[in-house]
Amino acid sequence: MRNSLFELMNRQELISQIQQKKSFLCIGLDVDLSKIPTHLLAEKDPIFEFNKQIIDATHHLAVAYKPNTAFYEAYGIKGWQALEKTINYMNVNYPELFTIADAKRGDIGNTSTMYAKAFFEDLNFDSVTVAPYMGSDSVEPFLAFENKNTILLALTSNKGGLDFQGLKTENEELYKRVLKTALTWKNSNNLMFVVGATKAEYFSEIRKIIPNHFLLVPGVGAQGGNLQDVCKYGLNKDCGLLINSSRGIIYAGNNENFAKAAQKEAKKLQQEMEIILNENS
Numbered sequence: 001m002r003n004s005l006f007e008l009m010n011r012q013e014l015i016s017q018i019q020q021k022k023s024f025l026c027i028g029l030d031v032d033l034s035k036i037p038t039h040l041l042a043e044k045d046p047i048f049e050f051n052k053q054i055i056d057a058t059h060h061l062a063v064a065y066k067p068n069t070a071f072y073e074a075y076g077i078k079g080w081q082a083l084e085k086t087i088n089y090m091n092v093n094y095p096e097l098f099t100i101a102d103a104k105r106g107d108i109g110n111t112s113t114m115y116a117k118a119f120f121e122d123l124n125f126d127s128v129t130v131a132p133y134m135g136s137d138s139v140e141p142f143l144a145f146e147n148k149n150t151i152l153l154a155l156t157s158n159k160g161g162l163d164f165q166g167l168k169t170e171n172e173e174l175y176k177r178v179l180k181t182a183l184t185w186k187n188s189n190n191l192m193f194v195v196g197a198t199k200a201e202y203f204s205e206i207r208k209i210i211p212n213h214f215l216l217v218p219g220v221g222a223q224g225g226n227l228q229d230v231c232k233y234g235l236n237k238d239c240g241l242l243i244n245s246s247r248g249i250i251y252a253g254n255n256e257n258f259a260k261a262a263q264k265e266a267k268k269l270q271q272e273m274e275i276i277l278n279e280n281s
Ligand SMILES: O=c1ccn([C@@H]2O[C@H](COP(=O)(O)O)[C@@H](O)[C@H]2O)c(=O)[nH]1
Pocket: 028, 030, 068, 102, 155, 156, 157, 158, 194, 195, 196, 218, 219, 220, 221, 222, 223, 244, 245, 246, 247, 248
């Protein structure tokens, strides 16, 4: 199950999917064994079984899926195998979906290359999240992969995000410096950026610097971010947003009907998105 078997994801395919599904929803697959329905624990691979049922029930409502690798690494080899089965399942059965490994990597150049190979070549994700703290030579190895996206942390959703990202450097906040500097890097057209939904008041400033790039926006749902507020200043002519909700969707139910409950929550967000897209078309 490697690159050549699948149509490679690019920006245009993502935009077409948004238009067809009238959705810019990304569902976070953050599987915690203590939160999934107990009947699944009898399965050989409970994590994969949970993901499979969530994906099957919601793939028509979402354009992207984002497993956060921490939730797989925490279970050792079995967790990593479940992650591999999950990405393969999506690539084989729903190749139109945009897949995001939320791994927040980034290291010296040769190490970043190995991280990029792990997520882009071995696992065949469309994109991976990367931290900008180590600078250009830590990110460019990811950007070197054609038809793959590197999603750089810019302004994160957590409260402590502003501890550093909000610091003024030469009269502008560090997150703005990150955005501007990243645009100068080789293959910067392969970049997307993480901006938290809890920071909605920053979107208009951010769009002045990066009017065209896609933004991955976590923080709607469990963290209290508001979809309408984000869209007011974050949308661009191609939509340009992937709104993530993890716990708010995948743990909507915790019995045999969990996938239906997740579908219901995903549908609520998709319907809100459809209205927003129509209003902005
Ligand atoms: O700024 C950030 C960057 C990443 N995340 C991740 O997104 C999901 C959010 O999960 P919810 O359950 O919808 O709150 C999770 O994987 C985070 O690690 C983020 O929240 N904020």
